[in-house]
Amino acid sequence: MTKYGANKTVVNGITFDSKQEADYYEHLLAKQKAGYIKEIELQPVLNIMPTFNYYGKKRRKMDYKLDFHVTYHDDYEVWIDIKGFATADAKMKRKITEYMHKDKHIIWIAKSLKYGDRFGWIEYDELVKKRAADKRKKK
Numbered sequence: 216m217t218k219y220g221a222n223k224t225v226v227n228g229i230t231f232d233s234k235q236e237a238d239y240y241e242h243l244l245a246k247q248k249a250g251y252i253k254e255i256e257l258q259p260v261l262n263i264m265p266t267f268n269y270y271g272k273k274r275r276k277m278d279y280k281l282d283f284h285v286t287y288h289d290d291y292e293v294w295i296d297i298k299g300f301a302t303a304d305a306k307m308k309r310k311i312t313e314y315m316h317k318d319k320h321i322i323w324i325a326k327s328l329k330y331g332d333r334f335g336w337i338e339y340d341e342l343v344k345k346r347a348a349d350k351r352k353k354k
Contacts, residue, residue, distance in 0.1 A: 222234055224236070224237035225237070226240055226241060229257065233297065233299065235297050235299060235325075235326050236282050236297045238326065239282070239283070239295070239297050239324060239326075239336065240255075240257075240283070242334060242336065243255050243283065243285060250288070251287065251288070252285055252286070252287055252288075253286045253287060253288045253290075254285070254286040255283060255284075255285055255286075256283065256284040256285075256286075257282070257283060258280055258281070258282065259280070259281050259283070259284035259294060260278045260279070260280050260281075261278065261279045261281070261294070261312055261315075261316055261319070261321075262276060262277075262278050262315075263277050263278065263279050263308070263311045263312050263315045263316075264276055264277035264311070264315075277308075277311075279308050279309075279311075279312040281294050281295060281296045281321070282295055282296050282297045283295040283297075291320075292319070292320065293320045293321075293322060294319055294320065294321045294322070295321075295322055295323075295324055296309075296321070296322075296323050296324070297323075297324050297325070297326075298323045298324070298325050298339045299325065301323070301339065309321070309323070322338055322339075323338065323339035323340065324336055324337070324338060324339060325337055325338075325339045325342045327342050330342055330345045330346070
């Protein structure tokens with residue numbers, strides 16, 4: 216179990232950091248088998264800050280490792296990160312990545328049987344909005 220309570224899960228001999236991530240991989244494989252997806256890359260890395268020197272001290276580069284890079288048959292690409300919840304560090308890294316890679320469509324996906332599509336998947340930002348709206352209704 217990870218520090219966030221996720222259990223590592225194996226699918227087709229590949230170990231995923233969480234069951235949600237493994238489930239989404241199976242979802243992508245089904246879409247690929249149906250002919251919607253051309254290619255699925257696992258654990259793509261986007262560089263968000265190169266190595267640099269600061270007053271004589273070497274600072275390491277900073278990368279953002281996502282869960283999937285999906286290419287569709289029309290060559291449209293999307294970079295996907297599966298989120299159970301977002302830490303402050305994750306939000307900051309996401310914002311830096313979006314700034315540094317404005318040409319890339321980066322999305323966070325979450326699973327919610329209540330708010331998601333028929334498979335339970337929903338964009339994380341949309342899920343946050345829907346939960347907040349429901350919370351306001353209850354008051």
